[in-house]
Amino acid sequence: MELPLGTETVDVQLSEYDVTVAEPTGGDSVDVRRAAERALEEPLGRPLASTVDPDGDVAIVVTDVTRTAPDDVLLEALLERLLACGVDRERVTVVIGLGLHRPMTDDEIESMLGEHADLAVNHDPDTVVEVGRISAASHDSSDGSDDVPVEIGEPVADADTVLSTGVVEPHQYAGFSGGAKTVVIGAGSESLIGYTHGPDMLARDGVRLGRVEGNPFRETLDEAGDLVGLDFVLNLAYGPAGVLDVQAGEPRRVVRELAAAARDAFSVPIDRQFDAVVCGVGAPKDATLYQATRGATYVALGDRNPTRPGGRLVVPAALPEGAGEGTGERRFYRRLRDASDADSLYDELRRGYEPGAQRAFVVARVLRDHDLVVTDTDSPAVVEDCLMQAKPHVTDALEPDDDVLVVPDALNTLFVDG
Incomplete structure (x- = not known):
């Protein structure tokens, strides 16, 4: 074997x-590029053109080396769509969502993003801006905190439009990754990471692998994504045979759509x-x-x-x-x-x-x-x-x-x- x-x-x-x-x-594979183009043509929610200012700056947060994703393909599709919306390439910054992982090397970035590597910067968790606060009480916290600061890296905070690629895959705490998680954790600071990954949060019944609905961890990420101004995502889900599906649009809807497909594809009765x-x-x-x-x-x-x-x-x-x-x-x-x-x-x-x-x-x-x-x-x-x-x-x-x-x-x- x-x-x-x-x-x-x-x-x-x-x-x-x-x-x-x-x-x-379960599940058949799809061609990533074609599926991404279809998803951008038929988004879940508002089209990309209605979310971007052609004269504004755009930040696109992508996953880092710890995840397997065709970031170059997804990024290429997004950049072409942005250009069609009147956004020049020079107005785009690609932020590598490291969270607290190590920075990616120049060679790794080039290997991951190809001809668009010049747009990329590693997220710096020490250079962040507070964009709002989340009420810990609304998530049934017992740690005595009144609220939790949501801080985001400067390239994201300074952007007029925030976009993200990502993978919706089974996740120990969020149920499934992707959506707002790529941005608020990948390009965030220790404040939100510490709160969402703390023992009080991780001990809650709804925080578990494969669960999206009724999951306080996922709910916190989504609320933080609203504060950051995450406008639109392009995510994919894997199946046993390869990429299962690609969806674009409103982050919550994209995660739920892809999570449902992935859950069906990955379930094994025991x-x-x-x-x-x-x-x-x-x-x-x-x-x-x-x-x-x-x-x-x-x-x-x-x-x-x-x-x-x-x-x-x-x-x-x-x-x-x-x-x-x-x-x-x-x-x-x-x-x-x-x-x-x-x-x-x-x-x-x-x-x-x-x-x-x-x-x-x-x-x-x-x-x-x-x-x-x-x-x-x-x-x-x-x-x-x-x-x-x-x-x-x-x-x-x-x-x-x-x-x-x-x-x-x-x-x-x-x-x-x-």
């Missing part, structure tokens, strides 16, 4: 085990639990331990956990960048490295943590019930530092009598009751 590892695959021999493979089968669950990740997520652990947490903390209590989650991950070099990644690593055990770390983080450390909180939550084993990695010492186990290969993480579930694409599989 071939499983993703970095940009390639690793051969895993599981003939000696009782193996079940979880592979979503009627029992397994001794070991092998979670495929691959590039770009398995470049860092911070991102690769999503494979395990998405499986274990979804609506239906297929891993038995005390069972193992096994993640093949290359980890060429170790834990990761961004601010959030370093905080994640320090929290896990300095912890004595998962229970005490969870209790400590439940009382609060700095933005970025939320991934340590979620990992600790999983580690209280399951072992997490990372295999085939370039950074075994980093893994062992973080309350996890490192093994050479997937089979080294399995026991002879294990009932094994293999999830080739753990980040895009939603388990439901069978």
Whole structure:
């Protein structure tokens, strides 16, 4: 069996085990460029021409290197549409939505955006402007805060029109990513990241993988997007066969439309639990331990956990960048490295943590019930530092009598009751 590892695959021999493979089968692929043009012609809500001032400045926020997206194709389609609306290319700034991840290099930006790389700037989370405040009480907060500042990077705050590309994919907290999230988190500051990713928010019932409606995390992002002035988005969703659909228009409507399609495509019924669950990740997520652990947490903390209590989650991950070099990644690593055990770390983080450390909180939550084993990695010492186990290969993480579930694409599989 071939499983993703970095940009390639690793051969895993599981003939000696009782193996079940979880592979979503729904959805056909579309041509991204044609689908983007169709979406811009038939948007959900107002057309782009009615949202832009031809004489104004435009900021387009795009995803960073941690997400797989044809940003060059989506950006090209948007730029052509803007030109048709009378907006010259020179009035456009492309902002790379880093959040608290590391800046992208010039080579990475050129590889991602091609001939439009010259328009791009990395978001600087230390250079932001407050554009409004969100009432924490309206989201049933118990942390004593009256409101939360919404701060956004200067290129976005200074723009007359704010647009975004993005991917609507399963997300641990937002239900699905995309929409306002690309802008308010990707081009925002620690204030909103700290609030939305804090233990009070993440402990709420509605904050979970695959849920959009009734999700306080998603509601907060959408409200922040209104304050930022996010006018129009061009997003896509993946399916098992490739890009499933592309939609454009009003951010909330786009997310809900694409999330519904993706949920149908990625759902896998499950009627029992397994001794070991092998979670495929691959590039770009398995470049860092911070991102690769999503494979395990998405499986274990979804609506239906297929891993038995005390069972193992096994993640093949290359980890060429170790834990990761961004601010959030370093905080994640320090929290896990300095912890004595998962229970005490969870209790400590439940009382609060700095933005970025939320991934340590979620990992600790999983580690209280399951072992997490990372295999085939370039950074075994980093893994062992973080309350996890490192093994050479997937089979080294399995026991002879294990009932094994293999999830080739753990980040895009939603388990439901069978």
